[in-house]
Amino acid sequence: MSQRRVLQELVIEPGTGKALEVRRGQILRIEQTAGRQCADFNCFNLHDYKEFFHTGRTRHLHGLHPTKGDFLWSAPPRERPMMSIIEDTVRTNDVLYPRCSAFLFEHQYGLPVHTNCHDIQAEAQREYGLTPDDVHDSFNFFMHTGVDQHGHPFIAKNTAKRGDYVDLLALIDVLAVPNVCGADVMMTSDFELKPLKLSVFEATDDDWRAVVEPPRRTNQRTPADFKVQTIKADRELSRDAGYRPDFTNVPLTISEIDVELTDAELDMLRRLGASGKFGETDAEVLRYVFFTWWIEKFMNGPKHAAPT
Amino acid sequence: MNNKTIRLRLNQQQLELIDKSIAAGEAGSREDLIRRALREFAAEHAPAAPGDAKER
Numbered sequence: 001m002s003q004r005r006v007l008q009e010l011v012i013e014p015g016t017g018k019a020l021e022v023r024r025g026q027i028l029r030i031e032q033t034a035g036r037q038c039a040d041f042n043c044f045n046l047h048d049y050k051e052f053f054h055t056g057r058t059r060h061l062h063g064l065h066p067t068k069g070d071f072l073w074s075a076p077p078r079e080r081p082m083m084s085i086i087e088d089t090v091r092t093n094d095v096l097y098p099r100c101s102a103f104l105f106e107h108q109y110g111l112p113v114h115t116n117c118h119d120i121q122a123e124a125q126r127e128y129g130l131t132p133d134d135v136h137d138s139f140n141f142f143m144h145t146g147v148d149q150h151g152h153p154f155i156a157k158n159t160a161k162r163g164d165y166v167d168l169l170a171l172i173d174v175l176a177v178p179n180v181c182g183a184d185v186m187m188t189s190d191f192e193l194k195p196l197k198l199s200v201f202e203a204t205d206d207d208w209r210a211v212v213e214p215p216r217r218t219n220q221r222t223p224a225d226f227k228v229q230t231i232k233a234d235r236e237l238s239r240d241a242g243y244r245p246d247f248t249n250v251p252l253t254i255s256e257i258d259v260e261l262t263d264a265e266l267d268m269l270r271r272l273g274a275s276g277k278f279g280e281t282d283a284e285v286l287r288y289v290f291f292t293w294w295i296e297k298f299m300n301g302p303k304h305a306a307p308t
Numbered sequence: 309m310n311n312k313t314i315r316l317r318l319n320q321q322q323l324e325l326i327d328k329s330i331a332a333g334e335a336g337s338r339e340d341l342i343r344r345a346l347r348e349f350a351a352e353h354a355p356a357a358p359g360d361a362k363e364r
Contacts, residue, residue: 249320252321253319258315259343261311261314267357290316
């Protein structure tokens with residue numbers, strides 16, 4: 001592999017974070033100095049902070065534990081891959097839990113003044129003029145989590161070791177904001193806060209070859225597509241008297257399609273319907289069957305289908 | 309043979325998805341595509357008919 005050129009190296013101490021400009025084609029490495037340390041992470045389009053990383057879309061497309069080969073997606077309606085995870089030596093990342101906050105430590109632990117990821121992010125982002133309201137749900141690197149059989153999320157013991165790292169290749173110019181998770185009284189970082197090393201490299205051709213080609217669609221929108229293009233600068237909400245609703249494809253009109261089934265096909269439908277899982281009427285079962293079949297056969301991406 | 313007609317209620321967006329599948333060559337008509345879906349889905353997910361069990 002060709003040698004990467006190091007552009008910047010620094011260490012962030014417990015209770016702190018750092019906003020870094022990472023340009024397209026540069027790699028941010030977040031590395032364990034001692035091990036077992038969670039890194040919360042925010043990410044903004046460097047040229048338009050209203051485009052930012054979205055845990056929800058990332059979770060939808062890559063599951064609860066995104067890792068090598070996955071993207072960090074921006075929020076709808078932008079929905080672009082902002083960064084690509086090109087290396088991950090631990091593979092215990094989380095996009096389920098929100099950042100810890102001052103409220104959480106006060107409410108759950110009786111600790112009103114405590115290090116927490118929201119306030120650390122806010123303080124680091126303040127260097128670029130962002131407010132505490134601009135902190136978004138975090139990508140939690142090295143946070144070992146799961147969901148139990150009853151659907152409850154849990155935090156497991158952190159397994160990252162000294163020298164473990166994730167490499168994030170910027171696909172657009174971003175403001176990347178990692179922080180040392182401030183939760184020292186939770187399982188997140190094994191009840192001890194440790195520094196994290198940050199490195200920024202120039203990506204090599206080998207690095208680019210590790211990036212899966214991201215999709216490009218007409219609905220990855222920009223502010224030029226918005227009906228309101230200026231960013232609202234005051235806090236009060238007031239009604240636009242000139243507003244006229246303009247919802248997509250509305251009115252939605254219903255058509256009736258008659259589908260003639262043979263005895264054999266009707267028997268298939270009734271046997272499926274007898275399970276009670278697909279609908280109450282023949283028409284409901286047939287509609288369920290059709291779209292479930294279509295999703296399984298033709299839809300791009302994870303299917304999210306319930307077991308049948 | 310005693311065929312039965314099932315009436316589906318679909319909006320224009322759902323029909324668009326069906327029509328695009330037809331344009332892509334997946335079936336000759338909306339009804340054909342829906343019947344194909346039923347047959348293929350049932351082959352994988354429907355419990356065996358009572359007659360099938362007796363033959364084993």
